[in-house]
Amino acid sequence: MTEDAAAARSSPVLDTTVSHSARIWNYWLGGRDNYAVDREAGDRVAAMLPSIVAQARADRAFLGRAIRYLAGAEGIRQFLDVGTGLPTANNTHEVAQQVAAESRIVYVDNDPLVLVHARALLTSTAEGACDYVEGDLRNPDKILAEAARTLDFTKPAALMLLGILHHIPDTDEAFAIVRRLAATLAPGSYVAINHSTSAVHGEDMEEAVRHWNKVGTPSMTLRTPEQIADFFAGLELLPPGVVSCSRWRPDPSDGPGEPDEVDEFCGVARKP
Ligand SMILES: C[S@@+](CC[C@H](N)C(=O)[O-])C[C@H]1O[C@@H](n2cnc3c(N)ncnc32)[C@H](O)[C@@H]1O
Numbered sequence: 632m633t634e635d636a637a638a639a640r641s642s643p644v645l646d647t648t649v650s651h652s653a654r655i656w657n658y659w660l661g662g663r664d665n666y667a668v669d670r671e672a673g674d675r676v677a678a679m680l681p682s683i684v685a686q687a688r689a690d691r692a693f694l695g696r697a698i699r700y701l702a703g704a705e706g707i708r709q710f711l712d713v714g715t716g717l718p719t720a721n722n723t724h725e726v727a728q729q730v731a732a733e734s735r736i737v738y739v740d741n742d743p744l745v746l747v748h749a750r751a752l753l754t755s756t757a758e759g760a761c762d763y764v765e766g767d768l769r770n771p772d773k774i775l776a777e778a779a780r781t782l783d784f785t786k787p788a789a790l791m792l793l794g795i796l797h798h799i800p801d802t803d804e805a806f807a808i809v810r811r812l813a814a815t816l817a818p819g820s821y822v823a824i825n826h827s828t829s830a831v832h833g834e835d836m837e838e839a840v841r842h843w844n845k846v847g848t849p850s851m852t853l854r855t856p857e858q859i860a861d862f863f864a865g866l867e868l869l870p871p872g873v874v875s876c877s878r879w880r881p882d883p884s885d886g887p888g889e890p891d892e893v894d895e896f897c898g899v900a901r902k903p
Pocket residue numbers: 652653656690691694713714715716717739740741742745766767768769792793794795798849
């Protein structure tokens with residue numbers, strides 16, 4: 632890793648010479664908000680692990696199914712989406728407001744390029760609201776204080792931590808962050824998490840992540856499905872529990888049979 636890459640790891644600045652998680656993700660999802668360095672890193676990782684593109688797409692599909700479920704069956708009208716990523720199709724507010732136009736969404740990310748594109752995340756319905764907080768997951772108190780401009784934490788809300796906790800290297804710190812955020816949520820709120828693992832592709836996934844950690848920012852730490860389940864301690868996990876996100880309540884329209892597993896495991900839990 633170069634000194635620049637090391638610096639970018641601790642303090643994100645818009646550096647187009649270092650590949651970055653949000654932009655590679657955008658590339659794998661078929662978006663255009665990425666630079667040559669991101670496409671090169673994305674292609675290298677995909678050459679080592681061809682399933683990574685399906686994994687990114689399965690992650691986004693999970694986001695859609697989870698939000699439709701929470702806004703529909705559970706009547707959730709407030710969403711705190713931390714680690715938003717670059718705008719793409721079916722962003723959180725679009726899915727939630729299709730179900731209930733009055734839904735209120737706060738997006739949080741620490742990548743300056745996401746901030747540059749945040750306007751596309753702020754296209755709320757008139758009945759609802761969208762806000763964007765430039766914030767770091769490692770400072771949950773700042774996120775909660777700024778999100779409270781738009782969200783009423785005395786009422787149920789859904790905390791979405793999708794594809795972000797694996798960017799917190801220290802497992803105890805990651806657990807503490809989730810506990811701190813969940814503690815502020817009202818009873819009847821939900822926490823949705825998905826997180827990279829190597830449970831499906833083993834060494835191929837681990838090798839791809841080792842490569843990522845040499846060329847990309849922020850660094851990634853894989854965790855086991857058991858560790859991912861531990862993020863939900865004190866909460867009531869909804870069926871089917873922690874599973875590969877392709878298998879979390881798959882859409883019957885996706886076809887018969889169980890979808891292939893991807894190395895991104897997820898769960899949704901309710902705060903009692
Ligand atoms: C892999 S993308 C996931 C995007 C989206 N949530 C999804 O599931 O499609 C990870 C996002 O988390 C953001 N991120 C990583 N570490 C972060 C941190 N410490 N604080 C805030 N955002 C962070 C990155 O900038 C990136 O946009």
